[in-house]
Amino acid sequence: MRAAQLYRYRLPMDAGVVLRERRLTTRDGLLVRLSENGREGWGDIAPLPGFSRETLDAALPPTRDWLTAWHCGAALPLPDIASVAFGLSCAQAELDGALPQAANYHVAPLCTGDPDELFARLAGQTGDKVAKVKVGLYEAVRDGMIVNLLLEALPDLRLRLDANRAWTPLKAQQFAKYVNPAYRPRIEFIEEPCKTRDDSRAFAAETGIAIAWDESLRERDYMIAAEPGLRAVIIKPSLTGSIETVREQIVRAHAAGLTAVISSSLESSLGLTQLARLAAWLTPGVTPGLDTLSLMQAQLLRPWPGSPLPCWSVDALEPLL
Numbered sequence: 404m405r406a407a408q409l410y411r412y413r414l415p416m417d418a419g420v421v422l423r424e425r426r427l428t429t430r431d432g433l434l435v436r437l438s439e440n441g442r443e444g445w446g447d448i449a450p451l452p453g454f455s456r457e458t459l460d461a462a463l464p465p466t467r468d469w470l471t472a473w474h475c476g477a478a479l480p481l482p483d484i485a486s487v488a489f490g491l492s493c494a495q496a497e498l499d500g501a502l503p504q505a506a507n508y509h510v511a512p513l514c515t516g517d518p519d520e521l522f523a524r525l526a527g528q529t530g531d532k533v534a535k536v537k538v539g540l541y542e543a544v545r546d547g548m549i550v551n552l553l554l555e556a557l558p559d560l561r562l563r564l565d566a567n568r569a570w571t572p573l574k575a576q577q578f579a580k581y582v583n584p585a586y587r588p589r590i591e592f593i594e595e596p597c598k599t600r601d602d603s604r605a606f607a608a609e610t611g612i613a614i615a616w617d618e619s620l621r622e623r624d625y626m627i628a629a630e631p632g633l634r635a636v637i638i639k640p641s642l643t644g645s646i647e648t649v650r651e652q653i654v655r656a657h658a659a660g661l662t663a664v665i666s667s668s669l670e671s672s673l674g675l676t677q678l679a680r681l682a683a684w685l686t687p688g689v690t691p692g693l694d695t696l697s698l699m700q701a702q703l704l705r706p707w708p709g710s711p712l713p714c715w716s717v718d719a720l721e722p723l724l
Contacts (some may be wrong), residue, residue: 541570
């Protein structure tokens with residue numbers, strides 16, 4: 404006997420969350436639940452405003468149609484909509500027992516501008532010290548000084564930087580000028596430093612700072628391949644598609660000798676715990692980029708280990724199916 408449920412959620416965000424010049428006050432999404440013969444699977448469908456090709460309103464009808472067909476016993480292909488395909492594939496994988504329970508909850512702490520806050524978080528961390536710093540939000544010189552300060556103060560720290568294509572070649576050079584060349588090898592990579600891939604490649608060649616592709620993976624003219632200066636690809640499943648599509652990207656990255664990093668698109672805590680399970684399964688030994696729960700004011704259905712945020716149950720959600 405099959406059953407399918409669909410819920411809408413709206414999680415309050417911290418006031419300061421800005422994505423591509425728009426303030427995000429709530430994180431809106433859909434939760435799906437598949438049940439069959441005493442088993443169940445959940446999925447989080449959460450298009451990211453400003454990044455996903457689809458809106459939540461556009462994701463809702465194909466999700467409802469697929470769930471209705473599944474409930475009636477049909478075996479439809481997953482919709483060709485990234486967030487929908489990912490959420491539904493997670494629900495299917497949980498239902499079928501295909502998504503391993505083991506998870507990698509060791510995340511790279513996210514620093515959005517306050518180095519003292521990052522120092523405090525890293526002070527109690529054991530094992531590898533890896534942190535992520537958003538750059539490109541302020542002046543490039545300031546970014547370079549903060550990165551240099553962090554690397555100087557913590558000799559065992561490695562940094563991942565994310566510029567979201569914010570810099571011109573001049574600003575990228577201004578940033579690099581303030582990072583001691585002796586510290587640059589401890590920058591694991593900087594995601595998409597410049598507005599174009601060619602400018603980012605030139606930055607890597609001139610500075611010796613490795614780069615990673617993120618937005619490029621979702622552009623039609625890009626194929627994953629080894630190239631000078633490129634160390635990693637950042638895979639965001641909610642922007643990519645089904646678990647199988649994510650796995651295919653990871654296989655291609657590994658074949659090219661690149662590190663694949665599974666990263667969050669501001670999913671709910673349920674979605675984040677599933678990403679942690681994917682990371683342990685498909686990218687073992689690589690710290691995922693999942694430190695986004697602190698940007699929210701509540702968790703959803705499944706809590707992240709150690710999080711003090713309240714966790715909403717399904718009773719707090721709006722049923723749609």
